[in-house]
Each structure stands twice: as C-alpha cells, then as structure tokens.
Amino acid sequence: MTIVKFVESLIFDGRVRVSTIVDAKGKIQSPSPAEIAETLTRLRRYEELYRPELLGNPPGLLDDGLYWGALMTYRACSFLAHRDVDSKTIVDSLQKTVPPVVSPAVCYSVDFTCRFLPDLIRLAKAVSVEDPLVGCLLTLARQWPLSSVGVPDLGGVDISAFVRDDCLLALYVDRVIASGDASRLDHPLVLSRVRTAIGLHSELAPGLAQVLASISESE
Amino acid sequence: MTMHANHTSNWAVCFPAAYAEYLGQLRLVPGLKVLVQDGLIWLRGHALDQELGLTLRKIPDSVTYSVHTSGKLTRDDETVPSAEIPEGPWQLLWDWHELKLPRAGFAARLDQPVVLRLVRSSLTTPINALRTTWKIWQQYVISAPQIRIDRFAFAMSERSEVLVRGTPLPPLPGRSYFESNGLFLPVGWRLDPDVGTAVARQVMKLDPETLAIFSDEGTFERIPQSSFVRASRAAVRASHER
Numbered sequence: 001m002t003i004v005k006f007v008e009s010l011i012f013d014g015r016v017r018v019s020t021i022v023d024a025k026g027k028i029q030s031p032s033p034a035e036i037a038e039t040l041t042r043l044r045r046y047e048e049l050y051r052p053e054l055l056g057n058p059p060g061l062l063d064d065g066l067y068w069g070a071l072m073t074y075r076a077c078s079f080l081a082h083r084d085v086d087s088k089t090i091v092d093s094l095q096k097t098v099p100p101v102v103s104p105a106v107c108y109s110v111d112f113t114c115r116f117l118p119d120l121i122r123l124a125k126a127v128s129v130e131d132p133l134v135g136c137l138l139t140l141a142r143q144w145p146l147s148s149v150g151v152p153d154l155g156g157v158d159i160s161a162f163v164r165d166d167c168l169l170a171l172y173v174d175r176v177i178a179s180g181d182a183s184r185l186d187h188p189l190v191l192s193r194v195r196t197a198i199g200l201h202s203e204l205a206p207g208l209a210q211v212l213a214s215i216s217e218s219e
Numbered sequence: 220m221t222m223h224a225n226h227t228s229n230w231a232v233c234f235p236a237a238y239a240e241y242l243g244q245l246r247l248v249p250g251l252k253v254l255v256q257d258g259l260i261w262l263r264g265h266a267l268d269q270e271l272g273l274t275l276r277k278i279p280d281s282v283t284y285s286v287h288t289s290g291k292l293t294r295d296d297e298t299v300p301s302a303e304i305p306e307g308p309w310q311l312l313w314d315w316h317e318l319k320l321p322r323a324g325f326a327a328r329l330d331q332p333v334v335l336r337l338v339r340s341s342l343t344t345p346i347n348a349l350r351t352t353w354k355i356w357q358q359y360v361i362s363a364p365q366i367r368i369d370r371f372a373f374a375m376s377e378r379s380e381v382l383v384r385g386t387p388l389p390p391l392p393g394r395s396y397f398e399s400n401g402l403f404l405p406v407g408w409r410l411d412p413d414v415g416t417a418v419a420r421q422v423m424k425l426d427p428e429t430l431a432i433f434s435d436e437g438t439f440e441r442i443p444q445s446s447f448v449r450a451s452r453a454a455v456r457a458s459h460e461r
Contacts, residue, residue, distance in 0.1 A: 054452065170364070
C-alpha cells in the first residue's frame with residue numbers, strides 16, 4: 001500500500017495495510033514526488049471534512065507539517081508490521097527532519113495524521129515495550145503534545161506552541177477529557193478549561209472529576 | 220307434606236302464567252300438555268314419578284291436583300274434589316314451548332371515550348429535552364466542549380426551532396420537556412388520565428417511528444424519529460448551511 005492509499009485508509013477506515021518501506025539494501029524508500037503531491041492533495045481534501053468538527057477556526061494547513069506527519073505515521077505503521085528493520089534505520093527515519101515546532105499551524109498540520117499516535121504507541125507496546133520503535137514514538141509524543149494526549153508516562157510536555165490558539169486549545173481539552181489524561185492538567189489554562197467543561201456534572205468524566213476535586217482541596 | 224298425586228295416574232298442576240319459564244325444564248318430559256287460561260297455566264300428565272313431582276313443586280304458587288276420570292280435580296292436600304279440569308284446547312308442552320336463542324353478546328361500545336389531556340402536575344420529573352431557537356442552539360454547539368455535545372441529538376424544524384434530547388441539558392433559554400417513550404411533555408404537566416406512555420401512544424395512534432411533542436395547550440405535533448441527528452459541530456454547521 002502506497003502512502004496515498006495509506007492516508008485514505010487511515011482517515012476513513014482507521015485500518016491500514018502497510019508494505020515494507022526498506023529495500024533489499026536496508027535503505028528507506030521515499031515516496032515519489034507524484035505520490036507526495038497526491039498525498040498532500042488528498043490530505044487537504046480530507047481536512048476539509050474534518051475541520052467543521054472543530055471548535056472555532058483551526059489554523060491554516062502547512063504542506064511541510066501535513067506531509068511530515070503523514071510520512072512519520074506511515075513509516076511507524078510499517079515498522080510495527082515489519083519487524084525485521086534494524087533499530088538504527090527506525091531511529092534515523094523517525095527522528096530526523098523533524099519540522100520546528102513554532103506555530104499552531106505546524107502543530108495542527110502534523111496532528112492531522114499524528115493524532116493516531118496514542119493508538120500506535122499502544123500497539124507498539126503490546127508487541128514489545130523495549131522495542132526501539134516504542135522509544136521513537138514516545139519521543140514523537142513528547143515533541144507533539146497535541147497529538148499524544150492519553151499516552152501514559154510521558155512526563156511534562158510543552159504546549160506553548162498552540163495553547164494560545166482557541167481552536168487547538170479546545171481540541172486539546174476535548175482530548176484530555178475523552179482520554180481522562182490527568183497528566184495534562186498541569187497547565188493552568190488546561191486545568192481551567194477542563195473544570196469548566198465538566199462543571200458540576202462529574203458523571204461526564206468521573207476519573208478526571210476525582211482528580212479535579214483533589215486539586216481543588218490542595219489549592 | 221305428602222303428594223297423593225303420586226298414587227294416581229293423572230295429575231294436573233296450576234300456577235300463575237308469570238312463572239311460565241319453569242316449564243322449560245319439563246319440555247322434554249313426554250306426554251305433558253299445557254293450557255293457558257285466565258292468567259293461569261295448567262299442566263297435566265299421566266305418570267308422576269318422584270323426580271317429576273319434585274320439579275313441579277319448585278314452581279311458585281303452584282297447586283297440584285289429582286285428575287279423576289270425570290274431570291274432577293282434587294288438590295293433593297285434600298280428599299274432596301274442589302274443581303274441574305278446564306276443557307282446553309290443550310297443547311303438547313313440546314309444541315307450546317317455543318325455544319328462543321339467547322341474545323348475541325356484543326362488545327361494549329364506548330359512547331363517551333375518555334380524552335387524553337394535559338393537566339398541571341406537582342410531580343418532579345427529570346428534564347431531558349429542550350425546545351429552543353436555532354440561533355441559540357447553534358451558538359452553543361459551536362462553542363461547547365465535545366463531552367457536552369456528545370450527549371445530545373437534535374431535530375430542526377422549518378420554523379428554525381430545535382428540539383434537543385439528552386442529559387445534562389445545557390442551560391439555554393427555551394422550553395424544557397420530559398421525554399418518555401417518545402412523548403415529550405412540558406415540565407410541570409402530565410397526561411390525564413395517567414395511563415402510561417405506552418397506552419397514550421396507542422390512543423394517539425403513533426407508530427414506533429414517530430415521536431410527539433405536546434404544547435401547554437394540550438395539542439401535539441408529530442416528529443419522525445429520523446429527524447433527529449447526533450449533535451456535532453459539523454452537523455450544526457451543515458444544518459445552518461441548508
């Protein structure tokens with residue numbers, strides 16, 4: 001399955017088939033320029049369907065971030081399915097050429113496909129916790145906190161790149177509540193938004209409501 | 220009391236015509252003859268066994284006679300004839316006693332059916348539906364957290380009104396309802412008589428795919444179940460564009 005078909009299946013089915021991306025000499029195969037262009041075209045089209053689900057106006061899409069996020073997800077899925085790739089190749093292909101995290105637009109563009117990172121990490125951990133792939137994915141998760149809500153044991157994450165964007169903050173808060181990830185309540189703005197969202201209805205998120213109550217007692 | 224008639228071959232019984240129905244149980248006794256005269260019924264026969272005599276004695280105000288060959292009648296509690304048997308014409312009881320079929324039973328008809336209506340209620344009911352305007356609902360959904368929106372389904376009318384189902388309902392202006400089994404009752408009101416929603420739906424002739432929303436005046440509108448869609452920001456935006 002090419003990266004073009006991969007992103008289509010990922011977005012619409014959530015089930016993907018991936019072939020190996022390593023050639024006989026152990027080198028990573030890169031998509032052709034035509035495939036890259038087609039991937040971007042499709043991702044932009046799919047994002048138009050996704051955008052109305054978000055609160056407010058999401059940032060504009062950036063091709064670099066959009067494609068990079070899709071490529072990393074594609075590669076990670078391939079490494080998860082094809083276990084004969086050496087750890088150096090995995091690390092090189094997943095941890096180099098990381099776009100600088102400087103703006104909400106980059107975060108949003110990468111997130112469009114990297115939002116499946118928590119599921120990917122869960123699957124990778126199920127195969128082997130010591131797998132170099134798991135380490136690489138956890139590194140990505142720390143680098144892209146918007147996309148990694150719900151991943152346990154990440155430690156503190158820096159959300160300054162998007163926390164001032166109303167749309168992405170709301171998206172982040174929605175994910176924190178949906179996943180019950182109390183580790184993300186360390187930012188005061190996130191804490192405040194989660195409190196407001198749950199309000200008096202603790203039954204909406206019992207786990208988080210308990211954490212919020214204990215935070216309130218300690219304040 | 221003893222019945223002398225037991226020892227005679229012919230007998231007669233006389234009793235008021237008002238008790239004619241007592242003859243029904245004698246209808247199949249062979250040879251009995253009957254005569255109706257001056258408001259009295261006369262019954263005569265030949266053999267009088269114990270069972271027949273017992274049956275005759277059950278007839279109210281009846282007098283039993285022995286019938287002599289001369290036509291004289293002697294009461295069974297007397298020894299001297301005191302009357303004569305009427306001349307007739309006598310009929311066989313079998314012919315005289317017509318059979319009538321019982322009246323057919325028909326299901327009862329409701330001349331004044333009970334009408335369902337809304338009455339004020341002091342009962343506390345949960346609020347699980349809200350009728351509000353499209354503008355208010357749209358503003359809420361596009362700015363509310365996902366966890367709140369996920370709880371709702373909504374239907375939009377051509378009059379730009381929205382009916383929202385789910386809990387906990389948002390604190391928006393509008394009319395609150397208690398929905399049960401597809402019936403939306405304004406809070407503070409209940410159905411009278413309180414027959415339950417299943418019966419009420421039958422009375423209102425609602426099919427399973429149809430909901431009904433009541434007004435305070437007691438009238439109701441039908442809403443197809445399919446009018447409701449899961450609440451989402453995309454659904455609200457799509458509805459707005461339509």
